[in-house]
Amino acid sequence: MNKRIKIFDLTEQYKSLSKKVNKDILKILKSGQYILGDNVNKLEEEFSNFIGSKYSVSCNSGTDALVLSLRALDIGHGDEVITTPFTYFATAEAIALVGAKPIFADIDPKTFNINYNDIEKYINRRTKAILPVHLFGQSAEIIKIKKLCKKYRISLIEDCAQSFGAKKNSKYTGTFGDFGCFSFFPTKNLGCAGDGGMITTNSNVKMKKLKKLRNHGGLIRNVHEYIGYNSRLDEIQAAILLAKIKIINSLDKKRNEIAKLYQSSIKNQLIALPYKTEDNSHHVYNQYTIKVKNRKKFVKYLSANSIPYGIYYPIPIYKQKAMKMFNYKCHLNNTEKITKECISIPIYPELSKESIKYISKVINNYK
Numbered sequence: 001m002n003k004r005i006k007i008f009d010l011t012e013q014y015k016s017l018s019k020k021v022n023k024d025i026l027k028i029l030k031s032g033q034y035i036l037g038d039n040v041n042k043l044e045e046e047f048s049n050f051i052g053s054k055y056s057v058s059c060n061s062g063t064d065a066l067v068l069s070l071r072a073l074d075i076g077h078g079d080e081v082i083t084t085p086f087t088y089f090a091t092a093e094a095i096a097l098v099g100a101k102p103i104f105a106d107i108d109p110k111t112f113n114i115n116y117n118d119i120e121k122y123i124n125r126r127t128k129a130i131l132p133v134h135l136f137g138q139s140a141e142i143i144k145i146k147k148l149c150k151k152y153r154i155s156l157i158e159d160c161a162q163s164f165g166a167k168k169n170s171k172y173t174g175t176f177g178d179f180g181c182f183s184f185f186p187t188k189n190l191g192c193a194g195d196g197g198m199i200t201t202n203s204n205v206k207m208k209k210l211k212k213l214r215n216h217g218g219l220i221r222n223v224h225e226y227i228g229y230n231s232r233l234d235e236i237q238a239a240i241l242l243a244k245i246k247i248i249n250s251l252d253k254k255r256n257e258i259a260k261l262y263q264s265s266i267k268n269q270l271i272a273l274p275y276k277t278e279d280n281s282h283h284v285y286n287q288y289t290i291k292v293k294n295r296k297k298f299v300k301y302l303s304a305n306s307i308p309y310g311i312y313y314p315i316p317i318y319k320q321k322a323m324k325m326f327n328y329k330c331h332l333n334n335t336e337k338i339t340k341e342c343i344s345i346p347i348y349p350e351l352s353k354e355s356i357k358y359i360s361k362v363i364n365n366y367k
């Protein structure tokens with residue numbers, strides 16, 4: 001291997017889009033309209049057309065998408081929201097930011113998503129919503145979770161930060177809940193060149209409330225209905241996303257081809273490959289996360305062979321220092337185990353076949 005393998009590489013994708021994107025950015029700079037303009041409106045429309053939601057409301061980040069959704073539902077102090085402890089910190093952080101308490105259900109050790117069977121026991125009169133994450137690009141048990149929400153008349157917020165393009169029963173993630181929350185962080189499947197986020201909803205009332213909340217609580221100058229946020233998407237990011245959403249299916253195809261290649265070429269009893277549910281679902285492989293018992297040893301081995309890796313996520317969220325105020329006593333067995341064994345290897349559309357073969361060979365030789 002002569003070219004250094006990276007855990008992700010954003011430069012190649014930029015190269016393929018640079019002609020169009022550079023032209024669009026220059027046009028925006030010359031126009032003087034930088035925030036919430038034509039590009040943002042067009043992106044919101046195209047996003048809804050792609051996903052199949054009635055409305056899309058853009059904002060500043062995936063974290064803000066979650067916070068705004070929780071606020072739109074009036075979730076706050078004294079309320080509880082059930083979520084997964086095996087996710088990026090922002091999921092639970094958003095719940096805490098609105099003043100509510102994140103309640104953690106255990107995960108499924110195969111899919112790493114929230115374990116549907118572990119949720120119901122945590123539902124009580126304080127429970128206002130369930131917030132599952134479609135982790136690493138694979139849908140959670142969203143249809144069953146939706147039924148549970150209906151049964152208890154609680155809301156459903158989908159964290160789709162890692163699942164743009166993923167499907168369950170032929171429907172895109174982000175169309176099942178009251179809200180679908182997306183992140184455009186650069187390494188996401190649909191990423192921009194900075195921070196950005198999107199919320200999908202089918203409710204006209206909620207869409208209007210979200211548009212106010214993202215803009216200091218109001219749409220008319222000097223009229224503020226809510227204590228809101230400055231969480232608007234800018235025109236440059238919207239233009240980049242518009243260029244990228246046009247090629248997203250081919251990028252997704254490449255991620256799936258890489259996953260297939262790993263799946264057929266990595267054969268080592270010490271390594272468990274990602275589990276893909278067999279139902280009518282579509283995985284978009286934001287991460288390719290494998291399991292290994294002795295991770296410390298494996299990490300050293302990968303490093304010695306110049307293979308980069310990521311550990312998503314090494315600490316259950318209920319053990320994070322920032323969550324101390326909630327005084328959690330939980331010890332969720334699957335979460336504890338998976339946080340110790342998970343390790344993600346490179347996957348991004350531009351990863352070369354040569355690199356995939358090299359990574360697979362090195363992993364196959366691990367003893």
Ligand SMILES: Cc1ncc(COP(=O)(O)O)c(C=O)c1O
Nearest residue numbers: 061062063088090091161183185
């Ligand atoms: C599952 C999940 N939720 C929320 C977020 C937050 O998104 P952002 O970084 O755009 O705020 C991320 C981002 O990494 C994420 O992976």
